[in-house]
Amino acid sequence: MKKNVLIIGAGGVAQVVAHKCAQYNDLLGDIHIASRTLGKCEAIIRTVHEKRNAVTGRHLAAHRLDALDVEATAALIRETQSQIVINVGSSFLNMSVLSACLETGAAYIDTAIHEDPEKICETPPWYGNYEWKRRDDCAAKGVTALLGAGFDPGVVNAYARLARDEYFDRIESIDIIDINAGDHGRYFATNFDPEINFREFTGQVWSWQKGQWTANxxxxxxxxxxxPVVGKRMTYMTGHDEIHSLSRTLDVPNIRFWMGFGERYITVFTVLKSLGLLSEQPVATAEGQTVIPLKVVKAVLPDPSSLAPDYTGKTCIGDLVKGVKDGRPREVFIYNIADHAEAFREVGSQAISYTAGVPAAAAAILVARGDWDVGKMANIEELPPKPFLSLLDEMGLATRVRDETGDRLLNETADVSEQPAQLRRRA
Amino acid sequence: MKKNVLIIGAGGVAQVVAHKCAQYNDLLGDIHIASRTLGKCEAIIRTVHEKRNAVTGRHLAAHRLDALDVEATAALIRETQSQIVINVGSSFLNMSVLSACLETGAAYIDTAIHEDPEKICETPPWYGNYEWKRRDDCAAKGVTALLGAGFDPGVVNAYARLARDEYFDRIESIDIIDINAGDHGRYFATNFDPEINFREFTGQVWSWQKGQWTANxxxxxxxxxxxPVVGKRMTYMTGHDEIHSLSRTLDVPNIRFWMGFGERYITVFTVLKSLGLLSEQPVATAEGQTVIPLKVVKAVLPDPSSLAPDYTGKTCIGDLVKGVKDGRPREVFIYNIADHAEAFREVGSQAISYTAGVPAAAAAILVARGDWDVGKMANIEELPPKPFLSLLDEMGLATRVRDETGDRLLNETADVSEQPAQLRRRA
Incomplete structure (x- = not known):
């Protein structure tokens, strides 16, 4: 049993994590939020109180922290007696925060792979470049480190594991499909940090096909x-974190990731990339100022968190799994549908942040309960999926299954009522 | 008779002006080139020598100058004994350079309207905001100041005057059409300073219709x-300098400017403008750096002068004039066709720079000769057009006329041979 949670980061996902942890703070204990900008942490805490999402009067506190500073992070972990750290700050922080957890023994949870600001889309498997190099360290010190515990990566890894355990004898392919059928009403905006968003797409697209890495x-x-729900959607093969662990941990020859993009996104992306405006390499202006173009693009785009109030429509994210069961070919789609406006009503964020943040809070609860406090580093598909998916049913992200027998809830007991998730929890 | 020329600026147009002035330095005397970057001035002089474009051994010298510094500019005018200043630097410099001319008595020639870096597309007529406020000063001091002596504005103003003088009793409309049917082979590039290029299109489009200003x-x-030559072309109504003088100086109820744009230009422009990347207002990055987005866009785009070596195809710029002559309706198109590759062979620049630079050098020659040394401020349509158009025939920009009788050279004696213009001059 671990308790007291330190959330690192104060963006849209951090806001969701804070709200969902507060809904379980009888179990999780104190909740601390730390980022470079104290005001953003304080603003999140205000919204938790406004929405009355805390179920007990336990501490909810904001802290200023440069999480690249390992000693400062370790000191804050000790000072707050946090036994669980949820890192939902910039992807550049992962290795520093993990170091602080290794130093203090706190459990570590993140939702996206580590990135080096100087590089993009490095040699696969990406986890091998940073995270897995600390695997032995975690095991030696008995530190629980859960990698990629958002939706994708995260829940989709659990879906893949569930498919292997229960629906197939042999899996031929896993196609992870991520559709945002929502509308934010702006000319263009990214749903999370534009810098991270564009970096996903500026390098090579790595997929796992016929048992080997393929570049496009x-x-x-x-x-x-x-x-289901979102209908016919065009997607594009995209590099994504989960391929880099599933290709190692499951014996599946084809694992691909497909992201839905509207024409507007493709036009804007193509123009910006072709002009060199997505580059993380500095350029000099005629006036002699040195500037990183991608950071300027980020500066002019809408703050992703500003989109939430007007966001309508739904997301559909899931795993289309093909293979063989009892000698017969089979196809199963395991998925979730989330709603932007519902997410906003509950936690003040849109569904992209909601789907990423709720699973991270669920992972923290499973660590607190002991189910997932494994004392080592693990990707999500290495952990038992059922407690995770059951908890997500309760927390607002119900799993559905579509196969040859039809379309149904994974657990018929899942609460898919319209009532806000915090009321379900209180009920 | 004035002599010795100081060219301010060292971009693509300045290069053309330097080459063309050198081709007439028996008449013009010493040629000086000054800009913030000495190396760019020196590079231009090297190319003049390489192409053997100087017809005498008169001085060709480079100078470092911040032309916003009126005293420094006046000092350089005196030091070089320049009696003619051709300002083809940034549009932000016009008023400073004009002040230096007023102080020294040198004749002033420019090719584009003055701009304030803080503002775009101000109240029409634009010349009234800056230039014409100095009209009385110029007259009082007998200083010749020729405004907008490029192609458009410039030659198209002379075409309009010619039409009024010779082809029409009453003019109903002048549509100035600017088509670049060239291909530079890049994904996207502007043909002159991107900062000035985009600024032309980010504000309101002012046109003169039914005798009043109309905004689109x-x-x-x-x-x-x-x-002719370029065939069917889609254009868009655009704000442009010459409308702001022609609407005052000629009694014509409809004066519009149309610029040809390809789909690629429109896509890129729309994306950049919609995202706010064409803004001249500073933004702050997440790291706290203050940056002007437009200057970053400029920094990532190809240097316009780098396009010249690969540029192929032609430009077509002219005035489509409609009105009445001898009681009968009439339509005349007065125009020029320029060729990118030919321009590059002659002066190392593409045709956009060539068409802007040759007329400025022609204006300097007319001032040197006395034809246009009017001792006051004037827009081009206020000056006799025939000496200008005849000289341009000789200098490589032949005027053509298409009307009800067919398509012909304005002056049948114009040299439209393939031989380089400097050889025509030497012949």
Whole structure:
């Protein structure tokens, strides 16, 4: 049993994590939020109180922290007696925060792979470049480190594990499909940090095909899918974190990630990339100022958190798994549908942040309960999926399954009522 | 008779002006080139020598100058004994350079309207905001100041005057059409300073219709034309300098400017403008750096002068004039066709720079000769057009006329041979 949670970061996902942890603070204990900008942490805490999302009067506190500073982070972990750290700050922080957890023994949870600001889309498997180099350290010190515990990566890894355990004898392919059918009403905006968003797509697209790494360019391979609720959607093969662990941990020859993009996104991305405006390499202006173009693009785009109030529509994210069961070919789509406006009503964030943040809070609860306090480093598919998916049912992200027998909830007991999740929890 | 020329600026147009002035340095005397970057001035002088474009051994010298510094500019005018200043630097410099001319008595020539870096597309007529406020000063001091002596504005103003003097009793409309049917082979590039290029299109589009100023948005009004050599071309109504003088100096109720744009330009422009990347207002990055987005866009785009070596195809710029002559309706198109590759062979620049720079050098020659040394401020249509157009025939920009009788050279004696213009001059 671990308790007291330190959340690192104060963006849209951090806001969701804070709200969902507060809904379980009888179990989780004190909740601390730390980022470079104290005011953003304080603002999140205000919204938790406004929405009355805390179920007990336990501490909810804001802290200023440069999480690249390992000693400062370790000191804050000790000072707050946090036994669980949820890192939902910039992807550049992962290794520093993990170091602080290794130093203090706190459990570590993140939702996205570590990135070096100087590099993009490095040699696969990406986890091998940073995270897995600390695997032995974690095991030696008995530190629980859960990698990629958002939705994708995260829940989709659990879906893949569930498919392997229960639905297939042999899996031929896993296609992870991520569709945002929402509308934020702006000319263009990214749903999370534009810097991280664009970096996902500026390098090579790595996929796992016929048991080996295959490289493509972004927008080179397109695929249309007919999906529940959101209907027919065009997607493009995209590099993504989960391929880099699933290809190692499951014995599946084809693992691909497909992201839905509207024409507007593709046009804007193509123009910015072609002009060199997505570059993380500095350029000099005629006046002699040195500037990183991508940071200027980020500066002019809407703050992703500002989109939430007007966001309508739904997301559909899931795993289309093909293989063989009892000698017969089979196809199963395991997925979730989230709603932007519902997420906003509950926690003040849109569904992209909601789907990423709720699973991280669920992972913290499973560590607190002991189910997932494994005392080592693990990707999500290495952990038992059922407690995770059951908890997510309760927390607002119900799992559905579509197969040859039809379309149904994974657990018929899942609460899919319209009532806000905090009321379900209180009920 | 004035002599010795100081060229301010060292971009693509300045290069053309330097080459063309050198071709006439028996008449013009010493040629001096001054800009913030000495190396760019020196590079231009090297190319003049390489192409053997100087017809005498008169001085060709480079100077470092911040032309916003009026005293420094006046000092350089005196030191070089320049009696003619051709300002083809940034549009932000016009008023400073004009002040230095007023102080020293040198003749002033520019090719584009003054701009304030803080503002875009101000109240019409634009010349009234800055230039014409110095009209009395110029007259009082007998200083010749020729405004907008490039192609458009410049030659197209002379075409309008010619039309009024010789082809019409009453003019109903002047549509100035600017088509670049060239191909530089890049994903996207502007043909002159991107900062100035985009600033032309980010504000309101002012046109002169039914005798009054009319405001539209960029790309709101489209018009296809069928033109000599370049064929059918889509254009968009655009704000442009010459409308702001022609509407005052000629009694014509409709004066519009149409610029040809390809789909790629429109896409890139729309994305950049919609995102706020064409803004001249500073933004702050997440790291706290203050940056002007437009200057970053400029920094990532190709240097316009780098396009010249690969540029192929032609430009077509002219005035489509409609009105009445001898009681009968009439339509005349007065125009020039320039060729990117030919311009590059002659002076190392593409045709956009060539068409802007040659007329400025021609204006300097007319001032040196006395034809246009009027001792006051004047827009080009206020000056006799025939000496100008005859000289341009000789200098490589032949005027053509298309009317009800067919398509012909304005002056049948114009040299349109393939031989380089400097050889024509030497012949």
């Amino acid at each position: 360019r972004m927008f080179e391979v397109a695929q249309e899918w007919d999906l | 948005r960029m790309f709101e009004v489209a018009q296809e034309w069928d033109l």
